[in-house]
Amino acid sequence: MAKPNKKQPTKTVDIYCAKCRCELFKYRKGGKGALVKCFKERIVADFTSIPCHCPQCGGEFARDTLIRGTPAFKMIGGKVIFK
Template sequence: MAKPNKKGPTKTVQIYCSKCRALLYKYRKGGKGALVKCFIERIVEDHTKAVCICPECDVVFGREMLIRGTPAYKIIGGKVTMK
């Protein structure tokens, strides 16, 4: 399978918790679709204290897994929003 683009996209989005609106990540997202996964190498700023857990309300918003052989966070639908 193909690996994600090494250079990565230039568009940066901010990812927030849907429940408490706390900032979770600043992420270089490619494409214009919904946020399904976050490749760890594309995260610019990480504001979480534990993996895939909101620092404010302690909601689990994703799972750590390998996607196309690259470490990533698989996002649970409806748990995060992005701007």
């Protein structure tokens, strides 16, 4: 399968925990759709201390996985919001 585009999108979004509204990532997102996965190479700023867990409430919001051979976080539905 195809890898993600080498040229990263210019638009950055802020990703927050849906439960406590704590900021988790600044991420370069492409397209208009829902946030299903976050490729690790596109994360600009990471505010988490333990991967895939919210630093404030401790809830798990994603799972560490490989998508198309590239390391990524697969988001759990309803656990994160982005602006």
